[in-house]
Amino acid sequence: MRILILGAGVIGLSSAYYLSRAGHEVTIADRHPEVASETSSGNGGQLSYSYVAPLAGPGVVSKLPRWLTRGDSPVRFRPKLSTEQWRWCFQFLSACTREQSELTTRKLLSLSFLSRTLLHELIAAEPSLDFDFVRSGKLVLHRDAGAMRSAIKLLEFQRTLGCEQQALNANACVELEPTLAHLRPSLAGGIHTPSEDTADCQRFCKSLEALLRARGVQFLMNTSVDCLRPESGGRVEAWSGGAPLLSDHVVVASGAAAARLLKSVCIRVPVYPLKGYSLTFDLQPQTAAPHVSITDFSRKVVYARLGKRLRVAGIADIDGYSLEPDPTRLVTLRAEAAAMYPDIVRSCPDNEWTGLRPATPRGTPIVGPTRYRNLWLNVGHGALGFTLATGSAALLAQWLASSNGQDLRSTFALSH
Ligand SMILES: Cc1cc2nc3c(=O)[nH]c(=O)nc-3n(C[C@H](O)[C@H](O)[C@H](O)COP(=O)(O)OP(=O)(O)OC[C@H]3O[C@@H](n4cnc5c(N)ncnc54)[C@H](O)[C@@H]3O)c2cc1C
Structure with missing residues (x-):
C-alpha cells in the first residue's frame, strides 16, 4: 500500500521505519527542508522508560x-x-x-x-544508526x-x-x-x-532518514500540508499547494500542529x-x-x-x-x-x-485509526516522544496491516 506520513519528526520517521519494513510504499511530507526541525531536534535526550x-x-x-x-x-x-x-x-x-x-x-x-525492547532491537539490527x-x-x-x-x-x-x-x-x-x-x-x-x-534525538532522526532513503522511502521536504479533505468512501486526502498528495493511507504525525490540521476534517484531538x-x-x-x-x-x-x-x-x-x-x-x-x-x-x-x-491532558499519546477508513494518528507524545517513538510506531504499523478498510476504532487504539 502507498502510505503518506505527515511529519518528519521522531514519530513520523519511526512510523516510516516500521511501515516500510512491513513492505509498504512510504512517503514522508514535512514543511521544513530537513527532518527533525521542530520538537525532535533539541529535546532532553532522555530515554525515560x-x-x-x-x-x-x-x-x-x-x-x-x-x-x-x-x-x-x-x-x-x-x-x-x-x-x-x-x-x-x-x-x-x-x-x-x-x-x-x-x-x-x-x-x-x-x-x-x-519501546525500549524495540529500540534495542533496532540498534542491534541497524548498525549504521549513530546517535x-x-x-x-x-x-x-x-x-x-x-x-x-x-x-x-x-x-x-x-x-x-x-x-x-x-x-x-x-x-x-x-x-x-x-x-x-x-x-x-x-x-x-x-x-x-x-x-x-540517553541519546541525541535529532541525530537519531537524521540517521534514520539516511537508512530510510536507502530503502526507498520518499521524502517530500519543503512541503506544507494545508489541509485534509474528506473524499468518497469514508476516506481523506492530504492537500498541499492546491493539489492532493496521492496515497492509500494517511498517517498524521505532525506533533504540536496535529490538532489544527485535523480540524479540517472535524476531528478534535486534545493536543x-x-x-x-x-x-x-x-x-x-x-x-x-x-x-x-x-x-x-x-x-x-x-x-x-x-x-x-x-x-x-x-x-x-x-x-x-x-x-x-x-x-x-x-x-x-x-x-x-x-x-x-x-x-x-x-x-x-x-x-x-x-x-x-x-x-495531551492526561499524558498518553493518541495512536490508531480514526472514523475515516484511511486516516491514522500517531500524535500527542508530550514530554516522552523520543522514549515512546518505536513502540507507538510499531503498534501503528501492526494495526494498519490488519485493517483491511474496516472500522477498527473499538479494536485498536492507544488513546488519551
Ligand atoms: C524541552 C523539551 C525536552 C524534552 N525532552 C524529552 C526527553 O528527554 N525524552 C523524550 O522522550 N522526549 C522529550 N521531549 C518530547 C519530545 O521531543 C517530543 O515528544 C517529540 O519530539 C515529538 O515528536 P513528533 O514527531 O510528534 O513532533 P515533531 O518533532 O515536532 O515533528 C512534527 C513534524 O511535523 C511537521 N509538520 C507539522 N505540521 C505540518 C504541516 N501542516 N505540513 C507539513 N509538515 C508539518 C513539522 O514540521 C515537524 O517536523 C522533550 C520536549 C521538549 C520541548
Missing part, C-alpha cells in the same frame, strides 16, 4: 498559585483568548487525580517497555524529605509494574555521580534507574503545545560533566550527556503556539544549570533552543 508519571498528578492543584504567579516556576500558565487552551487546561485539571495518574502511568509503562546512544542510567534527585518519601511510594508502585529502581541517600547519589559532590548537603536523596538510556527550552553546552576537555543522566525533580530540569555535549532541558509553559523564546525563561534555565554545573555554564559555549511538546 521507567519515569513516565504524567504531569497531571494529584499534587498539581496545590501548585497552581505558584504556576500562575511566579516567573521562575518550572511550569507556567499564560492565559490566552483561546477555547482550545482553556478546554485543554480543564481536561488537564480533571485528570489530576491519583486514580487517573496511576492509570496513565500503567499505560505509559507498558508502551515505554515495548550518541548510551545506557547511562538515570538519577532523579530530590531536595526535600517529603518529595523523597513520595518518590519512594511511587517506586514501590512502579516495582509492581516491572520497574527496577533503587532509592539512594545523598552519599550514595554522590558515589554514583561524583560531579554532584558540591550538592550533597542539599540532597534528600535520589531514585536510580540503571536501565534508562496542545507545552513550550520548553534547552541549552546544549560543548564540553571542554577538562570540564567535569555527569555520565549518569540526571533529573532535578523539584525544578523539573534534566541533564543528559550526548557525546561531548551536555544537554540541559526543562520548563513547561502553557503559552500557545509561538516558538518565540521568552528571554526570562532562558535566564531561569541557565540559572538552574549554573547552580548544578557552574564550571560548565561559565566555561563552555552553548546553543539555546525552544520546542513545543505535543501534549
Whole structure:
C-alpha cells in the first residue's frame, strides 16, 4: 500500500521505519527542508522508560498559585483568548487525580517497555544508526524529605509494574555521580534507574532518514500540508499547494500542529503545545560533566550527556503556539544549570533552543485509526516522544496491516 506520513519528526520517521519494513510504499511530507526541525531536534535526550508519571498528578492543584504567579516556576500558565487552551487546561485539571495518574502511568509503562525492547532491537539490527546512544542510567534527585518519601511510594508502585529502581541517600547519589559532590548537603536523596538510556534525538532522526532513503522511502521536504479533505468512501486526502498528495493511507504525525490540521476534517484531538527550552553546552576537555543522566525533580530540569555535549532541558509553559523564546525563561534555565554545573555554564559555549511538546491532558499519546477508513494518528507524545517513538510506531504499523478498510476504532487504539 502507498502510505503518506505527515511529519518528519521522531514519530513520523519511526512510523516510516516500521511501515516500510512491513513492505509498504512510504512517503514522508514535512514543511521544513530537513527532518527533525521542530520538537525532535533539541529535546532532553532522555530515554525515560521507567519515569513516565504524567504531569497531571494529584499534587498539581496545590501548585497552581505558584504556576500562575511566579516567573521562575518550572511550569507556567499564560492565559490566552483561546477555547482550545482553556478546554485543554480543564481536561488537564480533571485528570489530576491519583486514580487517573496511576492509570496513565500503567499505560505509559507498558508502551515505554515495548519501546525500549524495540529500540534495542533496532540498534542491534541497524548498525549504521549513530546517535550518541548510551545506557547511562538515570538519577532523579530530590531536595526535600517529603518529595523523597513520595518518590519512594511511587517506586514501590512502579516495582509492581516491572520497574527496577533503587532509592539512594545523598552519599550514595554522590558515589554514583561524583560531579554532584558540591550538592550533597542539599540532597534528600535520589531514585536510580540503571536501565534508562540517553541519546541525541535529532541525530537519531537524521540517521534514520539516511537508512530510510536507502530503502526507498520518499521524502517530500519543503512541503506544507494545508489541509485534509474528506473524499468518497469514508476516506481523506492530504492537500498541499492546491493539489492532493496521492496515497492509500494517511498517517498524521505532525506533533504540536496535529490538532489544527485535523480540524479540517472535524476531528478534535486534545493536543496542545507545552513550550520548553534547552541549552546544549560543548564540553571542554577538562570540564567535569555527569555520565549518569540526571533529573532535578523539584525544578523539573534534566541533564543528559550526548557525546561531548551536555544537554540541559526543562520548563513547561502553557503559552500557545509561538516558538518565540521568552528571554526570562532562558535566564531561569541557565540559572538552574549554573547552580548544578557552574564550571560548565561559565566555561563552555552553548546553543539555546525552544520546542513545543505535543501534549495531551492526561499524558498518553493518541495512536490508531480514526472514523475515516484511511486516516491514522500517531500524535500527542508530550514530554516522552523520543522514549515512546518505536513502540507507538510499531503498534501503528501492526494495526494498519490488519485493517483491511474496516472500522477498527473499538479494536485498536492507544488513546488519551
Ligand atoms: C524541552 C523539551 C525536552 C524534552 N525532552 C524529552 C526527553 O528527554 N525524552 C523524550 O522522550 N522526549 C522529550 N521531549 C518530547 C519530545 O521531543 C517530543 O515528544 C517529540 O519530539 C515529538 O515528536 P513528533 O514527531 O510528534 O513532533 P515533531 O518533532 O515536532 O515533528 C512534527 C513534524 O511535523 C511537521 N509538520 C507539522 N505540521 C505540518 C504541516 N501542516 N505540513 C507539513 N509538515 C508539518 C513539522 O514540521 C515537524 O517536523 C522533550 C520536549 C521538549 C520541548
